[in-house]
Amino acid sequence: MNNWFKILLLSGLSFFTLGKAQEKVTIGEKQNVFSKVLNENREIWIHLPKTYNDKEINPAKYPVIYLLDGEINFEYYTGLSDFIARTPYADIPECIVVGIKNTERTRDLTPTKSQKKSPVNPEVTLFADSGGGENFVKFLQEELKPFINKNYRTQDYSILVGHSFGGLFAINTFLMHPDYFNAYVANDPSLWWDNEVSITRTKEYLEKNKKFPAHKMLYVSQADNEEKQKNWNSDMTQAIEKFKGIVEKNGSLNYKHTFFPGEVHGTVSYPGNYEALKFIFKGFRTDIKQLAKNPGLLEEDYKQFSKKMGTEFFPSESYLNIVLKFMKSNDFKEPETYFMNLKNKLYPKVK
Amino acid sequence: MNNWFKILLLSGLSFFTLGKAQEKVTIGEKQNVFSKVLNENREIWIHLPKTYNDKEINPAKYPVIYLLDGEINFEYYTGLSDFIARTPYADIPECIVVGIKNTERTRDLTPTKSQKKSPVNPEVTLFADSGGGENFVKFLQEELKPFINKNYRTQDYSILVGHSFGGLFAINTFLMHPDYFNAYVANDPSLWWDNEVSITRTKEYLEKNKKFPAHKMLYVSQADNEEKQKNWNSDMTQAIEKFKGIVEKNGSLNYKHTFFPGEVHGTVSYPGNYEALKFIFKGFRTDIKQLAKNPGLLEEDYKQFSKKMGTEFFPSESYLNIVLKFMKSNDFKEPETYFMNLKNKLYPKVK
CATH class of the missing domain: 3.40.50.1820 (Alpha/Beta hydrolase fold, catalytic domain)
Known part of the structure; x- marks a missing residue:
């Protein structure tokens, strides 16, 4: 049952009645x-x-x-x-x-x-x-x-x-x-x-x-x-x-x-x-606002963190996407390019 | 699929394989x-x-x-x-x-x-x-x-x-x-x-x-x-x-x-x-261990609490069941009777 049908059903009958499924x-x-x-x-x-x-x-x-x-x-x-x-x-x-x-x-x-x-x-x-x-x-x-x-x-x-x-x-x-x-x-x-x-x-x-x-x-x-x-x-x-x-x-x-x-x-x-x-x-x-000023900070932070943990950790692809979105929406062009390159390095697209 | 069938299936095939559904x-x-x-x-x-x-x-x-x-x-x-x-x-x-x-x-x-x-x-x-x-x-x-x-x-x-x-x-x-x-x-x-x-x-x-x-x-x-x-x-x-x-x-x-x-x-x-x-x-x-010594405490506590909240609250039936189980398993007979009566008063069985 799609949402439109539900809306019609609910508003058509009574707002206060439970939908099904x-x-x-x-x-x-x-x-x-x-x-x-x-x-x-x-x-x-x-x-x-x-x-x-x-x-x-x-x-x-x-x-x-x-x-x-x-x-x-x-x-x-x-x-x-x-x-x-x-x-x-x-x-x-x-x-x-x-x-x-x-x-x-x-x-x-x-x-x-x-x-x-x-x-x-x-x-x-x-x-x-x-x-x-x-x-x-x-x-x-x-x-x-x-x-x-x-x-x-x-x-x-x-x-x-x-x-x-x-x-x-x-x-x-x-x-x-x-x-x-x-x-x-x-x-x-x-x-x-x-x-x-x-x-x-x-x-x-x-x-x-x-x-x-x-x-x-x-x-x-x-x-x-x-x-x-x-x-x-x-x-x-x-x-x-x-x-x-x-x-x-x-x-x-x-x-x-x-x-x-x-x-x-x-x-x-x-x-x-x-x-x-x-x-x-x-x-x-990591502080996304700091990354706008100093993009290299991210990899430095992860190096430090991995050392402490005794296991290698990398910025996740989903985090890099958020960083990229932030840079784009605020029109921070140089950091955007930097993180695009980092993303391509860490997560190359499968051909 | 019942548990026994799953056990048979998993142990019979391989422990390391995911079950279905x-x-x-x-x-x-x-x-x-x-x-x-x-x-x-x-x-x-x-x-x-x-x-x-x-x-x-x-x-x-x-x-x-x-x-x-x-x-x-x-x-x-x-x-x-x-x-x-x-x-x-x-x-x-x-x-x-x-x-x-x-x-x-x-x-x-x-x-x-x-x-x-x-x-x-x-x-x-x-x-x-x-x-x-x-x-x-x-x-x-x-x-x-x-x-x-x-x-x-x-x-x-x-x-x-x-x-x-x-x-x-x-x-x-x-x-x-x-x-x-x-x-x-x-x-x-x-x-x-x-x-x-x-x-x-x-x-x-x-x-x-x-x-x-x-x-x-x-x-x-x-x-x-x-x-x-x-x-x-x-x-x-x-x-x-x-x-x-x-x-x-x-x-x-x-x-x-x-x-x-x-x-x-x-x-x-x-x-x-x-x-x-x-x-x-x-x-x-409420402290279930205190209730063994002083069963009346529960209703007193709820009276106080309801007053503070501006709305009446009662001990839930499920809580009373836990209290009863505690009294029974520790052989505290008098408190058990007390709470059985309280439960029957608050939650009379529907005939």
């Missing part, structure tokens, strides 16, 4: 992938950025964000990653987001087997099914990442994002397999887990290696868990602060820690994930 | 509505909260958020409003979000006709097509709101959200028609517009009425526009600060103003909209 606003697709490692089917939600299917540009590749607790975080996270990747004020490159839906959350996200009495009712035993973290990371590395890399146009840059047990998992993945991802985000991580086993692992890592690996990044957000909840989460606060102390004292890691006074454990991921993306991609934003 | 992740539906006031068709994006179609509960009603610049803000905003409405840590009630897509943005969102030379190139004239704000608010009040109220289950509480020209529009709607919405959000509003005509209107409003109306709320976020952009946006900063001074000096309005040092004009809506929702619905969150 509404188009949906979609933000991703669900894939079912069977994991031999986990011996189960896993539901994966995949979000492709705005320009992914843009026929006006050459097929581009995108960094990939692996998002734990997909069913809780996918919707705002994909909105966030698209929103702050909007040209011309982009703070980050456009990214593919891969949300991983839980089956047995405690099993997958905890590094060791450990049980605990419920703080609400000591007769209830929690976490009987824990300790499958190593198996789950094997699934990510050996099955999920190859699946994503095969089926989507991915750039060789990936980020692992988790909250609570997911944050615990992100930090343990960083400690045990730092090469698996380029950056790690841990929102209010459950570092209290199993007598702070992750703190022990951090100390062991540094005793053995002295430094954290270069070009890796770790962002940790911390909620104000003390407020009103002393008996519940104070061990969480203590462990996070212990970890922060060790990492900051060592000083070799590109690390950022933010304490959010207004947030509790359940809400901190929202501002945390925003700050994390700004931290990881710091240096990405 | 992927289910989409959808966050809303698009409606085309014809406006007689504007004499054009308008595309509206509607997001319904998680429990809207939950068959396990009685059909509920929800506050409505009218979101300007829908095509830019709808995705992260609906993710946000769902995320912070999650039980049991909800900061806000679940809301319907109505995103309004632009046709002639400058025409619709500016209160007066005013032109300006481009600051980048003085030979270009900007905003020739301005001044249609009063017409656009008439569309919202007389056409869009009745359409939404007729076709969706809405509670009598609505919020208008805008950024830049949209923030200018929100503040002018508040000044000219304060009764149209319950709360107004203006992110980095363009109050510099037309020799600060909105500042003049604010002064006139207060000279005439002395006070702002009771139970209305206004949230303003302000970006750090000075940094690197002095020539572009300093009139924006000045006008916002002038407005803040007048409103705060008067002191009668439930008003919050946040300056975000890390944000620029294009990004401030993201943290601004989060803070705005927390401000508007402050007092909504």
